[in-house]
Amino acid sequence: MMNNPGFNELMDKYLAGKASKAEWDELKGMINKGDADEAIKDRIDAEWDNGALETDVPFERYHEMIANIMSAESHIANIIPLKRSRRNHLRKLAIAAIMVGVLVLPFAGWWWWHAGTTKAPVAQTVPAKAADDIVEVQTKFVRLPDGSTVLLADNSRLEYNRDFNDGKREVKLWGEGYFDIKDLPGKPFVVKTGKLSTLVLGTAFNVKSSADQQQVVVTVTRGKVKVADEKNNYGVLVADQQLSVDMTTSKVAWAKVKSKEVVKWKDEFLVLDDVSLEEAAVMIGDKYHVKILFANESLKRCRIAGTFFHHQPLEKVLTIVCGVANAEYTICPNDKVILSGEGCTNQ
Incomplete structure (x- = not known):
């Protein structure tokens, strides 16, 4: 040594x-x-x-x-x-x-x-301060134990109990998050933001709260959710509906919105969620407007998961991906990229 x-x-x-x-x-x-x-x-x-x-x-x-x-x-x-x-x-x-x-x-x-670096703008986080029975995360992309996924905006965090998937699925959110919830009959999914609860039964939606959690905005992109607090039932939202709640006055505002525009912030992220390198190549190509080709077909079978933040340069993304997949990349004219190397020979 x-x-x-x-x-x-x-x-x-x-x-x-x-x-x-x-x-x-x-x-x-x-x-x-x-x-x-x-x-x-x-x-x-x-x-x-x-x-x-x-x-x-x-x-x-x-x-x-x-x-x-x-x-x-x-x-x-x-x-x-x-x-x-x-x-x-x-x-x-x-x-x-x-x-x-x-x-x-x-x-x-x-x-x-x-x-993590001390001043990295691509990964703003805080130390975990959770009790032993609580899991507190501030990574940008979270896969929950039930298979549901959450994409967190900057300066946001999520918290859930270790027995999350044993009974009621409940998480607490500070900031803004986009949820894609797995439908599990008999196991409702609840997002808590301060005193407000958003009850879900298999859907995709966005929740945004102010720093003091007194202003909460819920936007549904797919399915439906029920919004309530301890005293009030604010109603049920379906796709392209938005509900804003002022927790200090209990005033609510309903709106018909283009939900894709509301959650456009999540497009800044490139999320590779346990995909093959072939699938990743399509996603990277679409985001960076390049065509990725394979010199070695076996590379396509390598699997990878990763989250890249805030328009990272193509070269940085390729460096990480190729480092994991035992590959090399060559950027060619006409917006083409060639991936070569041995690949994941152990797969």
């Missing part, structure tokens, strides 16, 4: 969430310069061999880890290998993840690296 006490000391503090800003900057500098390549490899190998890195982690622990990882205040990070990666891709993916501040979760190959 490479003897690099300076790096190992900084990494220990970083993973423990105790690194100062100066120590975080020093560690990031080592990684960016390539001074710590061997130490990083040795560290991951050691953690893997010691069994410290689990390959089977309960679902709710992932969001708890992500909340810690994304803590800009504490400079917390975590590395969770799913399968041993090719070492020559380690530094490239690590640096890219730190630079972009994205979540990369390769379900079918390799490992998961997520890093």
Whole structure:
């Protein structure tokens, strides 16, 4: 093992969430310069061999880890290998993840690296402060234990109980979120924003609340929801309807809206939710107006999950995706991109 006490000391503090800003900057500098390549490899190998890195982690622990990882205040990070990666891709993916501040979760190959930076505009988060029976997350894309998904706007967070899927499905929202809810008969889904509750039975909708949670706006894009608080039943909304509630006066305002315009903010995100690289290529191509071609057909079978924020440059997205998929990219004239490489040979 490479003897690099300076790096190992900084990494220990970083993973423990105790690194100062100066120590975080020093560690990031080592990684960016390539001074710590061997130490990083040795560290991951050691953690893997010691069994410290689990390959089977309960679902709710992932969001708890992500909340810690994304803590800009504490400079917390975590590395969770799913399968041993090719070492020559380690530094490239690590640096890219730190630079972009994205979540990369390769379900079918390799490992998961997520890093938060102190001032990254692409991943604004706060430390998790939840009790033991609560999971609090502020990652941008959340897959709940029941299969429902939530996309959170900037400065927003979500909270739910660990027994979320055992009975009533209930979450608490601060800020704005777009929900796509899985229909489970007998298990209603409730979103709480302050004293207001939005009851769902299989639908897609947007909820936005003010900072003090006294102004709440619910917009339905698909299906229907029921909105109420402890004293009032405000009614049922269907697609393209919007309800605004002033919690201080209980005044409500109904509106017919183009829901796609209301939730247009979510189009700023590129969400790859456990898709094949072939599917990802179509989504990336549509977003960046390029045509992605494969030099190696086996690459298409690689699976990837990741969330990219706020119009990240195509090159950064491709760097992350190719780092996970053991691939390389070439940007060609006429808005074409060619993906090549061995791919996920273990799939």
